[in-house]
Amino acid sequence: MLQMKKLILLFFVLIFANFFACAQQKQTDNLIIVTLDGLRWHELFTGADSVLINDPKYSSDTQRVKDKYWAPTAIERRQKLFPFFWDVVNSLGQIHGNRDLGSKVNVMNNYRYSYPGYNEMFTGFPNDTTGKANSVEYPNKNSSVLEFINNLPDYKSKVAVFTSWNAFHAIFSEKRSGIFVNAGYDSLRFKSPAFELLNDMQWHVRNAGMPSNERSDMFTYYMAKEYIREFKPKVLHIGLVETDNFAHEGNYESTLNSANMADAWLADLWKMLQSMPEYKDRTTMLLLTDHGRGDKIKSEWKDHGININGADEIWFAAIGPGVRPLGEIKQPEQLYQAQLAQTIAALLGLTFTAEHPIEAPIKGL
Ligand SMILES: [Zn+2]
Numbered sequence: 001m002l003q004m005k006k007l008i009l010l011f012f013v014l015i016f017a018n019f020f021a022c023a024q025q026k027q028t029d030n031l032i033i034v035t036l037d038g039l040r041w042h043e044l045f046t047g048a049d050s051v052l053i054n055d056p057k058y059s060s061d062t063q064r065v066k067d068k069y070w071a072p073t074a075i076e077r078r079q080k081l082f083p084f085f086w087d088v089v090n091s092l093g094q095i096h097g098n099r100d101l102g103s104k105v106n107v108m109n110n111y112r113y114s115y116p117g118y119n120e121m122f123t124g125f126p127n128d129t130t131g132k133a134n135s136v137e138y139p140n141k142n143s144s145v146l147e148f149i150n151n152l153p154d155y156k157s158k159v160a161v162f163t164s165w166n167a168f169h170a171i172f173s174e175k176r177s178g179i180f181v182n183a184g185y186d187s188l189r190f191k192s193p194a195f196e197l198l199n200d201m202q203w204h205v206r207n208a209g210m211p212s213n214e215r216s217d218m219f220t221y222y223m224a225k226e227y228i229r230e231f232k233p234k235v236l237h238i239g240l241v242e243t244d245n246f247a248h249e250g251n252y253e254s255t256l257n258s259a260n261m262a263d264a265w266l267a268d269l270w271k272m273l274q275s276m277p278e279y280k281d282r283t284t285m286l287l288l289t290d291h292g293r294g295d296k297i298k299s300e301w302k303d304h305g306i307n308i309n310g311a312d313e314i315w316f317a318a319i320g321p322g323v324r325p326l327g328e329i330k331q332p333e334q335l336y337q338a339q340l341a342q343t344i345a346a347l348l349g350l351t352f353t354a355e356h357p358i359e360a361p362i363k364g365l
Contacts, residue, residue, distance in 0.1 A: 030279055031235045032236050034240065035121075036287070036289050041098065043255075045100065052298070053252065054066075058250055068080070069256050084267035094329060095328045098329070101329070104335070106313060112306055118239075124338050139169075145341040146235060147178075160227060161179055161180065162223050192230060224238045229276075282321065286316065289314050316335075341359070
């Protein structure tokens, strides 16, 4: 009898030991994080908006944009706009944030604009009032999970960032963190025909009149893709901005086009990763956004910020090792952007520590 009790005890000890080991277990070898700035959950889950797509104020040629993105049901519309999300991520990964089904993801910071959003996402610490600065001149005092990872011997020089917006030099405190950040119109110094061509092209585009603080997402994506091919980073952030820029301009057609283009790049990226032995079945992709936008007052779809109702409502998606194939989450839940930093660490089997508090990771991805 005593023997039996000992066996039962041993059984539970083993169960718990296994549970805790799993909590720290490495789920994936590589992590690619793609951010789509200010992309609303409304478009991701319900496709083109029936009011905005029919308003000539927001779509100069309403017929052209309807031909491309309109369908009678939300399921068909989102499929047209985001085929990679709804074909591939929905069957192999997870998509959170459909508030119509009760799946809620919110930012915790009060500002609801980009710098505080990226700070929250990558540091897990949303309550720093210095996050008010949306500025390229403002190096983040909070250390990020990417800085933490970059300081580990296994990941030294294996963490990189390619973004369209030049503020990421500051968001990731490039000088302190030592992370390789190519943001805005930064020259590429790598000597290969592809890099040299991309570099030449981006400067010509900029000189043709693009804003100086943000380059076209096209360059950011293809430079990042080339960097993966050439340097095989283990952790990479690709930051796209056009979904936010065109929305601020009130150009709904271009907003949809940029979202659709980003979806096509994600499909292209996933396909490339699955064709490379260093990445195939060893790479997790996290698809994230920094803030939401308005909707309750329809004209506020263009804006975000502290006074815009709904600009704290976001979404996220994930695909790859460490992510169960649950598809679109249809159960009520409440998740926060600040949980993503520790989730990034957990996927790599790490526990992120910093000089500031960090929100707990998302459980049960
Ligand atoms: Zn914005």
